[in-house]
Ligand SMILES: Cc1cc2nc3c(=O)[nH]c(=O)nc-3n(C[C@H](O)[C@H](O)[C@H](O)COP(=O)(O)OP(=O)(O)OC[C@H]3O[C@@H](n4cnc5c(N)ncnc54)[C@H](O)[C@@H]3O)c2cc1C
């Protein structure tokens with residue numbers, strides 16, 4: 352780890368003033384991603400601004416029924432929150448499918464959104480990686496790419512976004528609240544992360560000096576009928592090969608509304624709006640779920656070692672939809 | 681992490697030499713520089729950055745108030761082991777992947793290897809040494825002994841702290857819940873079944 356100075360901010364304003372527009376300074380939340388990357392000399396901030404004392408730890412229901420989650424709410428506290436468990440089970444399940452209890456006790460909502468890829472070449476400073484070192488090349492495209500993405504890739508980078516929580520937030524159309532010296536703004540979750548394109552080092556639209564203060568989940572009554580399924584190499588404490596966050600509103604066996612988002616397959620948390628649309632006014636049957644999964648995955652591009660992913664992702668979507676789709680088929 | 685003296689030397693060197701001089705003076709680096717990539721450049725620039733100061737941190741560890749003078753890079757794990765000589769907490773992967781470093785901070789189990797000691801000002805830390813002593817064991821320590829819930833013992837302090845945290849959290853209802861919620865602690869000897877038995881016994885007696 353390279354030397355850095357450390358300060359603790361007591362208010363949002365203090366944190367924002369401290370970071371200024373200094374691209375060599377970083378906020379630290381749970382530290383579970385940042386410290387790891389600093390140990391590997393992948394992140395080398397000269398200053399750390401500890402934001403864990405900020406008053407951003409509440410989960411509130413707003414007058415309009417939306418839920419506002421403070422940026423510093425720990426992943427475990429969010430996962431076990433009664434309201435979240437009842438109204439948005441997919442979010443609770445996604446959180447509990449991620450990392451370990453110890454890490455979830457540390458990890459914050461904002462830190463989870465901003466966690467960086469787990470591509471092993473990104474972590475290996477001896478290997479070329481366009482994300483870590485723009486222009487150096489991508490070791491994964493012709494390398495061991497079993498964990499890598501099949502949607503949203505470019506010829507510069509094929510790394511997945513590793514978060515489980517973000518898959519649920521993408522499905523739920525979350526809204527990210529941001530504060531900076533220029534005031535406050537919000538960004539729709541789906542517009543927050545970026546596909547790699549020619550600039551894989553740019554992973555999201557957060558500007559230097561911006562502090563995430565909260566994530567708002569719009570009220571969505573049918574999300575009480577939702578789930579998250581994650582398929583991985585071992586049963587627990589492992590990143591996704593494929594995952595799906597789904598919600599269905601069904602009346603008399605007919606689908607009125609659907610939400611589908613995927614993890615483990617996309618270069619960002621992957622929302623499947625066309626597949627959702629295809630389900631509306633259809634019966635909740637295995638055949639219809641299968642057809643929707645085909646639509647969700649119609650643009651896949653596989654690589655040497657991850658050609659198994661489309662089929663696995665399809666089965667993941669179907670079984671997630673069946674779990675909440677009742678016994679209609 | 682380097683010990684304090686090594687750090688001081690590194691840091692002092694960095695204070696007084698420029699990047700150019702650094703490259704010229706360091707033969708090992710000169711070889712590396714021929715394949716200079718932007719990341720090596722970044723590293724060299726970092727090495728010539730000014731030395732950050734030491735920090736004073738006060739925390740309660742196992743019931744005792746401790747005041748430490750630390751390099752900001754010190755993790756809680758290193759502070760416990762190297763500064764406070766509480767070597768019961770183990771360093772396994774040092775990257776949050778094994779759970780050997782699990783301790784309780786303000787009652788919650790965390791990986792001390794991914795937590796900066798600097799962020800622990802004012803907190804209460806409980807390590808395996810603070811749970812109980814050989815003469816006055818914590819029920820979880822006793823149950824691990826009784827059920828032979830280890831072989832080499834390296835992961836055991838982390839397993840026990842994690843198990844204490846798990847029962848406090850109160851989310852485990854079934855054997856599978858316990859297995860899932862202990863998955864952050866890897867046991868290379870594979871004592872999982874006995875660990876489960878030990879935890880269940882303490883849970884039932886609580
Ligand atoms: C062994 C291991 C296994 C894991 N397994 C999984 C898994 O299966 N699924 C999964 O989803 N995740 C997994 N994770 C990742 C984990 O979820 C993330 O590390 C965690 O969510 C990051 O949150 P944090 O608060 O610790 O972030 P930090 O490390 O504190 O910060 C991450 C980044 O966010 C920035 N940041 C933090 N807060 C703010 C803010 N409020 N505003 C602006 N910037 C901010 C920091 O500057 C930093 O760049 C795993 C991690 C480890 C170590």
Ligand code: SF4
Nearest residue numbers: 470480481489508509
């Ligand atoms: S996939 Fe992306 S992160 Fe991985 S080596 Fe290629 S450029 Fe780097």
